[in-house]
Amino acid sequence: MPRVVVVGGGWGGCAAAAAARKAGAEVVLIERADMLLGTGLVGGIFRNNGRFTAAEEMLEMGADIFAVMDRCAIHTNVEFPGHKHASLYSVYKIEPAVREYLTGLGVQIMTNARVIDVAKEKDKIVCVVVEKHEPVRGDVFVDATGTSAVPANCTKYGNGCAMCILRCHSFGPRVSLTTRVGVEEWIGKKPDGSLGAMSGSCKLCKDSIDPSIVRELEEKGCALVPVPEHVREEEKLLSMKACQQYALPEFIENLVLLDTGPVKLMTPFFPLEQLRKIPGMERARYEDPIAGGKGNSMRYFGFANCTPELQAIGPVDNLFCAGEKAGAMVGHTEAIVTGSLAGHNAVRKAIGEKLLRYPDELAVGDFVNHVIEEMKKEEGRQYKYTFSGSIYFKRMVQKNLYTTNVEEIKKRVHNANLKDIFNTKLV
Structure with missing residues (x-):
């Protein structure tokens, strides 16, 4: 054999x-x-x-x-x-x-x-x-x-x-x-x-975000949370991501969240101070990568x-x-x-x-x-x-x-x- x-x-x-x-x-x-x-x-x-x-x-x-x-x-x-x-x-x-x-x-x-x-x-x-x-x-x-x-x-x-x-x-x-x-x-x-490209998503702890968002996620599998213009960061999405299929305007104008057990945040990283300025995300905490406010792999x-x-x-x-x-x-x-x-x-x-x-x-x-x-x-x-x-x-x-x-x-x-x-x- x-x-x-x-x-x-x-x-x-x-x-x-x-x-x-x-x-x-x-x-x-x-x-x-x-x-x-x-x-x-x-x-x-x-x-x-x-x-x-x-x-x-x-x-x-x-x-x-x-x-x-x-x-x-x-x-x-x-x-x-x-x-x-x-x-x-x-x-x-x-x-x-x-x-x-x-x-x-x-x-x-x-x-x-x-x-x-x-x-x-x-x-x-x-x-x-x-x-x-x-x-x-x-x-x-x-x-x-x-x-x-x-x-x-x-x-x-x-x-x-x-x-x-x-x-x-x-x-x-x-x-x-x-x-x-x-x-x-x-x-x-x-x-x-x-050279290279950055991994395209992060994980957030469910308990750290607004319960109404969690309910929507668990019911539908997906939730879109509008991002105020003053906290949008377009360049990281368009130029850094490995996953170019997500380089769409909707991913800049919203947090696109998916339910995979934790909350999957469809962006390479998002500065934590900025993330917490978005309604519903005031107490958000990263699960993976732990430094997801700074970068990704x-x-x-x-x-x-x-x-x-x-x-x-x-x-x-x-x-x-x-x-x-x-x-x-x-x-x-x-x-x-x-x-x-x-x-x-x-x-x-x-x-x-x-x-x-x-x-x-x-x-x-x-x-x-x-x-x-x-x-x-x-x-x-x-x-x-x-x-x-x-x-x-x-x-x-x-x-x-x-x-x-x-x-x-x-x-x-x-x-x-x-x-x-x-x-x-x-x-």
Whole structure:
């Protein structure tokens, strides 16, 4: 039985581990922190706009990790500016549910385990070096380490460490496998040419805001709180956010709040003194990042050069990329789409089978293949790509790939001969 080692326990890594295990491999998932999901611990949005199409395609292909998200949803069919039919999962319930799902599949999970180096023999990685643990050997490896969680980046390119859910100072910063083996990497840029991008939302404690706002949130999943003109800060929304699908006037004129367990504030950060000048927010307190009045985590450092099959291009031939490591793909859905393919192809590589490529006739295929191509262009790395908005969603609509017709989506997957591909044992 081949052994697949996945490094990084965010949504991409979890999806890769699930796909590799269901394909028949022995799987070890290594995460530096004490919980899985990374930024998914403070995320919560899925099925909005084109993410609905992508999720249904993936479910039809057998990526049932989306069913775990659905089971943890506390709101469905939520509308907020620029977004329709969103689901919101509880950020408090999701991590134990995903851990239980992976354990049930037989994935070996190592937390509090920071990978700090790799060992190679000729053109293959043979093991990863894990801080305070024995080395972990494998036949094929998946780099799902992401593009953030290096405190120096938050200080140099952001507003300093904002004490976010990534908790670098407690568990150590991420170490990229692609960096260690010499794969070519690129850094994302903002429109003004500066490097990186800031995470796009914050969490507020429910008990700290007006009860009437909380009631609306818990009833509808969303609430818009008008922001007086004298406390608006347009430039941070328009120039700093990783999540450009939210760079709309409504997000400047209002606080857009979503209920994901805590209150999700859809802006990178908001100075606390200014926030408390908004009616209903007089006693507001940040839950994550704790310094959300000052800044947020910085992301999009170190995309790796890889193929549309998500195999890293470089000195080793047994390394695949998942999540943001594969390119400027924003969101949990997007990470699962790449992670599932990377994990599945890791097993194909181990047994000498032809690698799978998502076909362009599927939304997930057009997305991955297009973004991988754009990452190889300097101008392409100035943008962020997501099924839920901005430039990719426009492309998705133009190519008639966006639909909420589940039967049509199922037919699409059937025509591509990919029904239950992620439930198919290869070993």
